[in-house]
Amino acid sequence: MIAEELINQMIPPLKVYDTVDKALRWMDEFRVNELAVARNRKYIGLATEVSLIELNDRNLTLEQVKLEFQDVHVMHFQHFYDVMEVAIKNKIQVVPVLDELQEFMGIITINDTLAAFGQMSALQxxxxxxxxxxxxxxxxxxxxxxxxxxxxxxxxxxxxxxxxxxxxxxxxxxxxxxxxxxxxxxxxxxxxxxxxxxxxxxxxxxxxxxxxxxxxxxxxx
Missing domain, CATH: 3.30.70.260 (ACT domain)
Structure with a gap:
């Protein structure tokens, strides 16, 4: 099972003009600690609850705050074991997926990865x-x-x-x-x-x- 097949279509990326308040509300809604941020289809980093929640001004846009994990992602053709390793190494709950043009395709959540693990175990x-x-x-x-x-x-x-x-x-x-x-x-x-x-x-x-x-x-x- 490869990364492209595990993308969670229910969780869209944040945009650079979205506010900190919106990012935190989405994290609460989707029950994740991070969300991907994209600009013109390009992945530019993760907005993390830990960093955003400390900000006094929730009306700041994501372009005005520091994003993290800019270089953390998997390619769409990588195995889901690679997704797990990226999540473990960086201690993140969502893993961005990119295509050959380095364009953002979506994210995989930890729950998606665990579901894939269960499917593979059952198929064995x-x-x-x-x-x-x-x-x-x-x-x-x-x-x-x-x-x-x-x-x-x-x-x-x-x-x-x-x-x-x-x-x-x-x-x-x-x-x-x-x-x-x-x-x-x-x-x-x-x-x-x-x-x-x-x-x-x-x-x-x-x-x-x-x-x-x-x-x-x-x-x-």
């Missing part, structure tokens, strides 16, 4: 999760995929993240289309891959959970 269907830890130099998804497919299974999705227990290693989380991990684990361990966790279908873990946990933690949802 039944299966199991394997978590491997390895030095980054040893990481080869093609090799790992070949070993798994030789045991008549397939990788539905994969996610690479730092290994919190070892700064020199990475952690690879795999969603597989099988619930029987016995042969797969034996094969991977024979090739010296270290399995740190496994979750069969029905457990409370799923691929991408690390990203979701980060999203909820940093955005206080």
């Amino acid at each position: 269907g039944q299966g199991s999760i394997l978590v491997l830890s390895m030095p980054e130099r040893d990481y080869s998804l093609s090799q790992i995929s070949r070993l798994i497919e030789e045991d008549s299974a397939k990788i539905l999705s994969a996610y690479v993240s730092p290994d919190e227990l070892d700064p020199y290693n990475i952690k690879l989380t795999l969603k597989l289309n099988t619930t029987d991990l016995t042969r797969i684990i034996a094969t991977l361990e024979r090739f010296e891959y270290r399995i740190t966790a496994q979750f069969q279908d029905g457990s409370n873990y799923d691929v991408g959970r690390d990203r979701l946990d980060m999203l909820l933690k940093y955005l206080d949802i």
Whole structure:
């Protein structure tokens, strides 16, 4: 699922001649802490509740106040994981989307992103999760995929993240289309891959959970 498909058509951009009062009213109405501001179809930054609410003069236009996150956006063709990462890194609730001409297309809210996450998880269907830890130099998804497919299974999705227990290693989380991990684990361990966790279908873990946990933690949802 890409960013263009997640744009929230119900939330329009603010214009530079809109007032601070209007911006705050819209934030309250749409239940977000930021809103995109555009000038002649170009994204110029986010108006944030934190900065606007401190202003004494609510009749100031947005052209007269400091906007934030001018360089923060995603392109319309980027995956929704990229949207999540931009939101997490910048601790924002809305992510602007631009096209190839750098023109503003719309915003994606955190709720939109969570909905996409839920859809993707549902589409992955039944299966199991394997978590491997390895030095980054040893990481080869093609090799790992070949070993798994030789045991008549397939990788539905994969996610690479730092290994919190070892700064020199990475952690690879795999969603597989099988619930029987016995042969797969034996094969991977024979090739010296270290399995740190496994979750069969029905457990409370799923691929991408690390990203979701980060999203909820940093955005206080």
